[in-house]
Amino acid sequence: MRAKKVEFEVTYVNLQDKPDWFLAISPHGKVPVLKVNDQILFESNAIAEYLDEVVAPRVHPEDPIKRAQNRAWTDFVPDFAKALSGTYYNKSRDESDKAIAAAPKALQKVEDAIARERGNDGPYFNGDTLSLVDAAYAPFFQRFLFVDRELKTGLLDQFPLLKAWAEALMATETVTGSVVDTFDQEFEKSLKRRGFWVADLFEKKAAAAE
Ligand SMILES: N[C@@H](CCC(=O)N[C@@H](CS)C(=O)NCC(=O)O)C(=O)O
Structure with missing residues (x-):
């Protein structure tokens, strides 16, 4: 909207x-x-x-083939989101390490899709304008990149097309403005309330800053 x-x-x-x-x-x-x-x-x-x-x-592509491909990759969002959020929705570092090791499988699929299907330099999923695929993936990149500031998985470094896509989304006001101004604090609070160990990383950072 x-x-x-x-x-x-x-x-x-x-x-x-x-x-x-x-x-x-x-x-x-x-x-x-x-x-x-x-x-x-x-x-x-x-x-x-x-x-x-x-x-x-x-914003959906005019070409029916492209539109079907877009829908197919939007259908993949739950798997992709699970790969990213699985790295931090955990009760222990050990569980996170396992999820970080497993994540590349799903990430590689989308990296390959962009390499194969886009046919231009992006930076978004289809090209230089936002699509429904971007809208579907953006929230998961946004949350992952927020946590990864502290978790430092470096996962996206292995996937240059995904990394450039995620960075372009995070530089787009339509995306960054889609959450409340207090998003960072609220998200940190929800990690803590849900008992995820990564909340400790944010607490340590806050303590170090005092
Ligand atoms: N497939 C649904 C998933 C929606 C969904 O999982 N929403 C979560 C928040 S992101 C929710 O409302 N969770 C509350 C609950 O499951 O109790 C969609 O894309 O709209």
Whole structure:
């Protein structure tokens, strides 16, 4: 919606204490949910495709082959996200080390897809403009890069196309402005609340800075 400059209102939901009005409209009890007049849409990809259909200009590729390839790589987001977030959603360093060792398999698939399918220098998934694929991957790069400041896996260094893509996304206001201003603090707090060991890294950094 930011990319399309649509006017919208956001209501944040506490997922630890979901309000009844939210549970009544979200079939899986998950965010995001988009309310359009009195209709409810859910699932990020369905919402993104709907917005792309009703608000010009289309960002999905015109070419049906390219569009299908884009959809296929968007379908891969859960695996890709798991590879990245699996490096820090852990209770111990040991579990993180295992996840860091396993992550390249999924990352390599997307690196290869860009090398094979893009046919230009990017920097985004399809080229020089944001697409629905970018919108789908951006939140996971954003969170991973935030944690990796302290975790320092160096994972993206092994994948130059992914790294350049992620850096371009993080230099794009549409992406960086998609979260609350206090995102860093809120995300750190949620890592701690959920008992993930990487929260210690942020606490140590804060203590060292005092
Ligand atoms: N496939 C869904 C996944 C949505 C999802 O997992 N949302 C998470 C937050 S990112 C959520 O609402 N979790 C709360 C819960 O599962 O209780 C989509 O893309 O919309």
